[in-house]
Amino acid sequence: MADQSSTCFASHKKAEILTHLADSHNRHYHQTHEYWNKERYSILEQRQYERDVCSTQGFEVGYYPYLMRNSSSLIIRYYCPPDANLSDDAIAQLYGLANHAIQFYNSKEQTNYSVVKVIKTMTDGGAGTWYYMTFQASKPCDGDHLRTFEAKLFQSIPLPQPYIKVDFVRLKTGAVSSLIEEPYGANLIQPQACYSSSSFSPFCRYYHCASVVTGNLVVFYEIGTFGTPRNVFED
Known part of the structure; x- marks a missing residue:
C-alpha cells in the first residue's frame, strides 16, 4: 500500500x-x-x-505605434481631426501659430491673407517643438476662395525667453513651389536629405x-x- x-x-x-x-x-x-x-x-x-x-x-506622417516605443524623437500626428483632436486651448494655440506664419508670408509677398482653418498639424520635439502645419487662408478680394498653405515653425521652450521662428511658408501645390523661407532654411526645391x-x-x-x-x-x-x-x- x-x-x-x-x-x-x-x-x-x-x-x-x-x-x-x-x-x-x-x-x-x-x-x-x-x-x-x-x-x-x-x-x-x-x-x-x-x-x-x-x-x-513631414507634413503628413502615419501613426506608427511600434516605432514610437523604440524612438523618442519622431515627427508625429498631433492635430488630425477627427483622429487626433485637441483641447480648445491647444487648438487656439495652433491658430495663433498659423496666424504668425501667414503674417510672415504676407510680409514677404506683400499680400493680406487671413487664416480660415487649421487642417492638420504634425510635431517634432527637441529643445522646443517643431510644427508642420497645413491650413487654409483667404484674401478679402477673393471672397470664399481658399488657398491651402504649409508652414514649418519652431516654438521654443518657455524659459528663459520663449520665441517662435518661422522656417518657411509655402502654398501647397502638386510640386514644391512658392516657397517663402528664412535665409537659413532648407531649400526644399533642391535635392535634399530628410532625416x-x-x-x-x-x-x-x-x-x-x-x-x-x-x-x-x-x-x-x-x-x-x-x-x-x-x-x-x-x-
Missing part, C-alpha cells in the same frame, strides 16, 4: 514538473516570438515613416533608416551606432 502511494505521488510530481516545463517553454516561445514581431514591425514602420517624411517633408532627428544619435541601440531624395529616386541609408551610413536598399 505504501509502495502504491509512493508511486502515485511520484507520478503526480512528474506530471507537475512536465506541465511546468511545458508552460515555461510556451511562455518563453511566445515572449521571444512577440519580441521579434515587435522588432520586425518597428523596422517596417521605420521604413514607411522615412518614406512619409521624404514625400511630404528623423533620432537618426543622428551616435549611441542609438537600433539602426535607423535615413532617406535621401534626388529627383524621383529615393535611396535609403542605414546609420549604425557610430553614424556611418551605408546603402541598404533602394525604392
